[in-house]
Amino acid sequence: MLRCALTAVLAVALTAGIAGDGWTLANPFSESAPPSFAELSDKVKESVVNISTTQVIKGHPLQPFFSPDSPFREFFGEDFFKRFFGEMPQGEMKTHSLGSGVVIDASGLILTNNHVVEKAEEIKIKLQNGKEYDAKVVGRDPKTDLALIEAKPDKDFPKPAVLGNSDAIRVGDWVMAVGNPFGLGHTVTVGIISAKGRVIGAGPYDDFLQTDAAINPGNSGGPLFNMLGEVVGVNTAIVARGQGIGFAIPINMAKEILPQLKSGKVVRGWLGVMIQDLTPELADSFGLKETKGVLVADVVADGPAHKAGLERGDIVLEFDRRPVETSHDLSRRVAAVKPGTETVIKVLRNGKEKEIHVTIGTMPEDGAPAVEPAVAESPWGLTVQNLTPELAQRFGWDESEKGVIVTEVEPGSPASDARITPGDLIKEVNREKIQNLRDYNQAVERAGEDRSLLLLIKRGEHTFYVVLAARNGG
Numbered sequence: 001m002l003r004c005a006l007t008a009v010l011a012v013a014l015t016a017g018i019a020g021d022g023w024t025l026a027n028p029f030s031e032s033a034p035p036s037f038a039e040l041s042d043k044v045k046e047s048v049v050n051i052s053t054t055q056v057i058k059g060h061p062l063q064p065f066f067s068p069d070s071p072f073r074e075f076f077g078e079d080f081f082k083r084f085f086g087e088m089p090q091g092e093m094k095t096h097s098l099g100s101g102v103v104i105d106a107s108g109l110i111l112t113n114n115h116v117v118e119k120a121e122e123i124k125i126k127l128q129n130g131k132e133y134d135a136k137v138v139g140r141d142p143k144t145d146l147a148l149i150e151a152k153p154d155k156d157f158p159k160p161a162v163l164g165n166s167d168a169i170r171v172g173d174w175v176m177a178v179g180n181p182f183g184l185g186h187t188v189t190v191g192i193i194s195a196k197g198r199v200i201g202a203g204p205y206d207d208f209l210q211t212d213a214a215i216n217p218g219n220s221g222g223p224l225f226n227m228l229g230e231v232v233g234v235n236t237a238i239v240a241r242g243q244g245i246g247f248a249i250p251i252n253m254a255k256e257i258l259p260q261l262k263s264g265k266v267v268r269g270w271l272g273v274m275i276q277d278l279t280p281e282l283a284d285s286f287g288l289k290e291t292k293g294v295l296v297a298d299v300v301a302d303g304p305a306h307k308a309g310l311e312r313g314d315i316v317l318e319f320d321r322r323p324v325e326t327s328h329d330l331s332r333r334v335a336a337v338k339p340g341t342e343t344v345i346k347v348l349r350n351g352k353e354k355e356i357h358v359t360i361g362t363m364p365e366d367g368a369p370a371v372e373p374a375v376a377e378s379p380w381g382l383t384v385q386n387l388t389p390e391l392a393q394r395f396g397w398d399e400s401e402k403g404v405i406v407t408e409v410e411p412g413s414p415a416s417d418a419r420i421t422p423g424d425l426i427k428e429v430n431r432e433k434i435q436n437l438r439d440y441n442q443a444v445e446r447a448g449e450d451r452s453l454l455l456l457i458k459r460g461e462h463t464f465y466v467v468l469a470a471r472n473g474g
Helices: 002-016 038-047 071-076 080-085 251-263 280-285 304-308 327-335 389-395 437-447
Strands: 018-020 023-025 048-059 091-103 109-112 122-126 132-141 146-151 174-179 187-198 208-211 223-225 230-238 246-250 273-277 294-299 315-319 342-349 352-359 375-377 382-386 404-409 425-429 453-459 462-468
Touching (some): 038 174, 048 174, 091 230, 208 230, 230 251, 246 251, 294 304, 294 382, 389 404
Antiparallel strands (some): 018 023, 048 091, 048 122, 122 132, 174 187, 174 223, 208 246, 230 246, 273 294, 315 342, 342 352, 425 453, 453 462
16 A cells, blocks of 8 residues: 555656755656657658768878878888889879768758868768769858758658757757768767857857767768757767767858858858957956956958947947857857948947947958957967057057067966966067967968977067977877
C-alpha cells in the first residue's frame, strides 16, 4: 500500500509539477524535449545533402615524401630523393574532401560552408536515397564562411528545409545536427544550445551559436535544426581538443546575405571608423554609469562617418534606431546594410545625445571591415591601440605623435621578454612605418607567427629597436 501511495504521489508531481520555495518540478518530456527524436529526424533528413568535392593541385609523385611533416624527410635528409631521382616533373594530383549542405529552395539551391567548396573544381551532392547530382557554385562569402551551390532538380529532388529564426533560439533549447561526419553518410546528433553570440576568431563577423550536439569533420555546412524542424544554424566549426563544443553560423546571418549570394557577389556596408568597447574605466572617464555603447577612437578621412560628422570621442549608443551593445555588434550590423542606405546613428558627445544621419558607403576592395577595432591583440603578448587624446594624456604623449600605443603586456610573453611596457609607442614593424592600428595589423599579418618581429619603440624622448622572438607552436 505504501509503495502504491508513493507511486501515485510521484505521478501527480511529474504531471502537475510541485511548487514550493520558488521552484517547480515539471514533466521532463515537454513539447521541447520529446522522448524520441525519430519523428523529427524523419521530417528533416531528406533536405540534407552530402557534398563531395574534387580539387586538382600541381605537384610531383613524391610530394608526400617532401612534405615538412614527412618522417622520410626527417630521416633521409633534404636532398636524398633529389640525389637519387633527380628533378621530378610537375604533374597534377586530385584531392577529395567531404562536407554537408541543406536544400533551401525548390530550384536546387543548397546552403553550405564556403570552406567546403571554395577550391573545388568539381562538386557532387548525394541525397538520402543515394542519388547523386552535379552542382556548381552560385556565390561565396569567405568572411562569414557561407556559400550557395546549385544542382539541377528533378522529380526525386527533396523539398527545401524551412529556415527558422536564430534570434528566437534560447540557451538550453534542444537542437539536432544532421550531416556527413567522416564520410559516414547521413548522421543525426542532438544536444542543446550551449551559448549564443560566440566570437572564436574565425572571421570579422563571428556571432556563433555554440552547441553540444556532436559535430565532426564532414558536418561542415550541414544544418542545425530546432525542434520544429526549422534550420537555425549552419554547422561550421569544432574545438579539436574539446568535447561537446561545436559552433554554427546563425541562420539569420545567412538570410541577410542570401540575396547577394544568389547574385554571385557579396557587397558590404562601410562606415569608416575605428571603435572599441567601453571598459568601466573608460565609461567612468566619460561620465557614464554603464559600459553600453562603443567608443569612436578614430574616423577615416573622407569616409562616410567623417562626411556625416562623427568625431573621435563620440560614443555610439544606437545604430538604425536599435541599441548598440558591443563593437562586434556594431561592425556586423553596419556590414549588413546595403551601401547607399541612409541611417541614423545616436551618439553621446560631451555628455549630450545627438542624432547623426549617415549614408553607408561600400566596403573598400582591400577588405577593410565595416568598422575597425581600435584595439589589437596578438600572439606576441601585447595589446595596442590608436593614440587617443585620453591615452595620450594618460601616458604623457603629444596627440600629434604617430604610431600605436602599447596598453597591456602579457607576463611571460615575447613582448614581456623584450621588456616592452604599457605606454611604449610602436613606430615601426619590420622597418615599416606605423601610423595607426591598420598599418600595425597589416604589418604583423604579413610577418606571420613563425618569424621574429623587429619593432622600433619610442619611450619618452628615446627610440630603440627590440626583437620579439618567435616561439615554437606560435
